[in-house]
Amino acid sequence: MLKTFSKAALCGLLLIATAAMADTVVGISGMGNQSDAYSWSQLGDGTVVGSSVAITSNTGYNGLASFAGPSSITIAQCGVSNCWSGNFNPGDELMWTSAGDGTANGPLNFSLGGSFSSVGAAIQVDTPGPFTATISAFNGATFLGSYTVTSDANGDVVYLGLTDLSGTNITRAVFGLNSCGGFGCDTRDFAIDQIEVTTPEPGALALLGSGLLGLGGIIRRRR
Amino acid sequence: MKRSVMFLLCAALLCFSCAAFAQDDSQLPDPSTLPQFNPQPGEPGDGGPVISAGVVVTAKNASANGTGIPLWSYQVTSPVDGNTYTGVMVGRSPLVRGARTTSVPVVIIPVIVKAQQGFITDPTSGDPGCLQGNPGNAVSLTLQSPILNNVNWNFGPTFMGNTQYPDATQRANFWSTVGTTNGGFHTLLGPITVAPTQSIQGTVPGTTVVPNQSQIVAFSAGTCGAITTGATNRKGILNIMDINYFDPFAEATLAALHVPATSFAMFLFYDTVMTSGPPVVTGGTLNPQCCILGYHSDNDDTSPNLITTYGVVDFDRGGIFSATQDTSVMAHEVQEWMDDPLGNNLTPAWGHIGQQSGCQNNLEEGDPLSGTLYPPVPMPNGFTYHLQDVGPYFSWFFRTPSTGVNGWYDNIHKLTTDAGPVCH
Numbered sequence: 001m002l003k004t005f006s007k008a009a010l011c012g013l014l015l016i017a018t019a020a021m022a023d024t025v026v027g028i029s030g031m032g033n034q035s036d037a038y039s040w041s042q043l044g045d046g047t048v049v050g051s052s053v054a055i056t057s058n059t060g061y062n063g064l065a066s067f068a069g070p071s072s073i074t075i076a077q078c079g080v081s082n083c084w085s086g087n088f089n090p091g092d093e094l095m096w097t098s099a100g101d102g103t104a105n106g107p108l109n110f111s112l113g114g115s116f117s118s119v120g121a122a123i124q125v126d127t128p129g130p131f132t133a134t135i136s137a138f139n140g141a142t143f144l145g146s147y148t149v150t151s152d153a154n155g156d157v158v159y160l161g162l163t164d165l166s167g168t169n170i171t172r173a174v175f176g177l178n179s180c181g182g183f184g185c186d187t188r189d190f191a192i193d194q195i196e197v198t199t200p201e202p203g204a205l206a207l208l209g210s211g212l213l214g215l216g217g218i219i220r221r222r223r
Numbered sequence: 224m225k226r227s228v229m230f231l232l233c234a235a236l237l238c239f240s241c242a243a244f245a246q247d248d249s250q251l252p253d254p255s256t257l258p259q260f261n262p263q264p265g266e267p268g269d270g271g272p273v274i275s276a277g278v279v280v281t282a283k284n285a286s287a288n289g290t291g292i293p294l295w296s297y298q299v300t301s302p303v304d305g306n307t308y309t310g311v312m313v314g315r316s317p318l319v320r321g322a323r324t325t326s327v328p329v330v331i332i333p334v335i336v337k338a339q340q341g342f343i344t345d346p347t348s349g350d351p352g353c354l355q356g357n358p359g360n361a362v363s364l365t366l367q368s369p370i371l372n373n374v375n376w377n378f379g380p381t382f383m384g385n386t387q388y389p390d391a392t393q394r395a396n397f398w399s400t401v402g403t404t405n406g407g408f409h410t411l412l413g414p415i416t417v418a419p420t421q422s423i424q425g426t427v428p429g430t431t432v433v434p435n436q437s438q439i440v441a442f443s444a445g446t447c448g449a450i451t452t453g454a455t456n457r458k459g460i461l462n463i464m465d466i467n468y469f470d471p472f473a474e475a476t477l478a479a480l481h482v483p484a485t486s487f488a489m490f491l492f493y494d495t496v497m498t499s500g501p502p503v504v505t506g507g508t509l510n511p512q513c514c515i516l517g518y519h520s521d522n523d524d525t526s527p528n529l530i531t532t533y534g535v536v537d538f539d540r541g542g543i544f545s546a547t548q549d550t551s552v553m554a555h556e557v558q559e560w561m562d563d564p565l566g567n568n569l570t571p572a573w574g575h576i577g578q579q580s581g582c583q584n585n586l587e588e589g590d591p592l593s594g595t596l597y598p599p600v601p602m603p604n605g606f607t608y609h610l611q612d613v614g615p616y617f618s619w620f621f622r623t624p625s626t627g628v629n630g631w632y633d634n635i636h637k638l639t640t641d642a643g644p645v646c647h
Contacts, residue, residue, distance in 0.1 A: 078321075078322075078407075083321065083322045083407050084320050084321055084322070085320045085322070085400060085401075085403040086320040096321050098321060124320065125320075126319045126320050126321050127316075127318070127319045127320075128318070128319070128320065182319075183296070183297070183298040184295070184296050184297075184298070184316070189319075189321070191320070191321065
C-alpha cells in the first residue's frame with residue numbers, strides 16, 4: 001500500500017514538474033548576465049548567405065541560423081553604420097532577413113548547439129511603424145514557451161528574450177514578427193542583433209543540484 | 224498574331240526606309256525653303272498617355288515575382304488638402320530601414336527619323352559642329368554621359384556619392400532617411416545595352432508636306448553644325464514628328480525586339496521633337512501642340528499582362544529651346560520614369576511653374592523645373608554635359624516637411640518653398 005502510494009506520489013511530482021516547465025518560461029527585457037553570444041560579425045560585413053548559415057558562439061557553441069524562406073533567397077548581413085537606419089547600438093552587426101532585393105525571409109530559427117536557460121536578441125522591423133515580435137523556445141522539438149513584445153509607434157528596437165526558470169533546457173529559439181503597422185511592411189522583413197544566451201551561475205547550479213538530492217532523499221525515506 | 228502583324232509592319236517600314244534613305248542629294252529641297260520653326264514662349268514640354276489603375280496592380284505583381292521592373296509603394300497624406308495619396312516608384316523603398324541597391328537594365332534604341340522633305344536626323348551619325356567637336360554621336364555620348372556613368376555629386380555642402388545622376392537625385396530626394404545609411408541606398412541604371420537602330424518615316428508619298436497628314440516634317444531651326452550637304456544631321460534642320468504616329472511604332476518595336484519587361488527601354492532621337500498631331504496643320508502653320516521633347520510611358524495597351532516601361536528622348540543640339548541641350552531631356556525623362564513609372568502617381572494640384580502654365584496633379588518630377596539646368600558636367604570623354612535640375616523632390620509635391628538633402632526641394636536649391644496652396 002505504501003509502495004503504491006509512493007509510486008503515485010512520484011508520478012504526481014513528475015506531472016507537476018512537466019506542467020511547471022511551461023509556466024517557468026518568462027519573458028525578459030535584456031540579458032543582464034549574458035554569458036555567451038553568437039555574433040553575426042564573424043560572417044563579415046555585407047556578406048550574403050544562403051537560407052541557413054552556421055555561426056559559432058564566443059565560447060565555441062556551434063549554432064545554426066535558418067530562415068523560413070523562400071529557401072532559395074539569400075540573407076544579407078550588415079553593420080548598422082552602412083546598411084540599417086534603425087536604432088540599434090551604433091556599430092552592432094545585424095542579420096537582416098533580406099538581401100535588399102525586395103524579398104524577405106523571416107522568421108529566424110536558431111539552433112544553439114547547446115542548452116541554455118536564457119536566450120534573446122534585439123530586433124526591429126524594416127518598415128517604420130509599430131510591430132509585435134515573438135520568441136519561442138524549444139528543447140529539441142519540444143515547445144517550452146514563448147514571449148511576445150510590442151514596440152512603440154515608431155517601431156523602435158525591442159529586446160526579445162526569455163528565460164526558463166526550471167533550468168538549462170533551451171536548445172533552440174525562433175524569432176519572428178507577428179504583425180507590423182507601417183505602410184507596405186512585411187513581417188518576414190526585420191533585422192536582429194547578436195543572439196545572446198545565459199547559463200545558470202555555478203552557485204545556482206549547486207542550489208538546483210542540492211534541491212534535487214533532497215527530493216531524492218525524501219522519496220527514499222518514504223520507501 | 225497581333226505581335227506578328229506588328230513585326231511585319233515594322234519590317235516593312237524598315238525596308239521602305241532603306242530604299243527611301245538612299246535618296247539622291249539633289250532631290251532634297253533647299254533648307255532655306257523649309258518652314259521656319261520659332262519656339263513658343265515658355266518651356267518645352269513632355270507628354271504621355273494617362274494610365275489606368277489596373278496597370279499598377281499588374282506592374283506590382285510583376286515586380287513582386289521578378290518579371291517586371293522593381294517597384295516600391297508609398298502612401299502619404301498631404302497637409303495641403305488632407306488627402307492620402309499612394310503610388311509606386313522604381314527600385315526599392317528609401318523609407319525603410321534596410322538599405323537597398325537596385326539595378327534596372329536599360330535598352331537604348333536609337334531611332335533614325337526621316338522627314339517628309341527627306342532630311343534625316345540620325346543619333347548614330349556624328350555631328351561635330353554641334354557636339355563640341357566631339358567625334359562621337361548621340362548614342363556614344365549618351366553611353367558616356369553622367370546619367371549612365373558615375374560622377375562625384377555634391378548638392379550644396381552634401382556629398383551624394385560617386386554615382387549616376389538619377390541615383391544621386393533619388394538619394395537627394397529622400398536624403399532624410401537614406402542619408403543615415405551612409406551610401407547604402409542606390410537606384411542604378413544598368414547594365415546598358417544598345418538595340419539595333421530603328422528607322423521611321425511618314426506614310427505620305429513624295430517630298431511635299433501635306434498639312435494635317437505628313438507625320439514627320441523638317442523645319443529650319445538652329446544654327447549649329449557644319450554639315451551643309453547631304454540629308455543627315457544637316458545644319459539648321461529640326462525634325463518634328465507626330466507623337467501619335469511614333470508611339471505605336473515604339474510599342475511595336477518593343478515587341479519586335481523582345482525588350483524584356485524587367486528593363487527600361489529608352490528610344491533615342493537626335494534633334495527631333497514631337498507634336499500632338501501632325502506637325503503642320505491647316506494653313507501650313509506649325510501645330511500649336513508643339514513641342515514635346517520627350518515622354519515616358521508603358522506598353523499596357525499592347526501588352527497588358529507584361530508591361531514594359533519606356534522613355535523617348537531627344538538628344539538635343541541645343542540653341543533652339545531654352546536651357547535644353549544634349550542630355551537635358553534624358554535627365555528629365557529618366558527621373559520622371561523613376562518616380563512615376565506608370566504615369567499615374569497623383570498629387571495635390573500644383574502649377575504655374577516650369578513647363579506647366581496651368582495646373583497639373585501628378586508626380587512628374589521633371590516638369591516644374593523644365594528650363595532649369597544643373598551646372599555643366601564635364602566628363603572624361605571631353606564632352607561637357609547639360610542636365611536638367613530635376614526635381615522638385617517628393618515633399619515639394621505633397622507639401623510635407625522636406626525629405627530632401629539640405630532640406631531642399633531640388634538639386635540646386637532653386638526652389639525655396641514647396642508647391643504651396645492647391646493650384647486652381
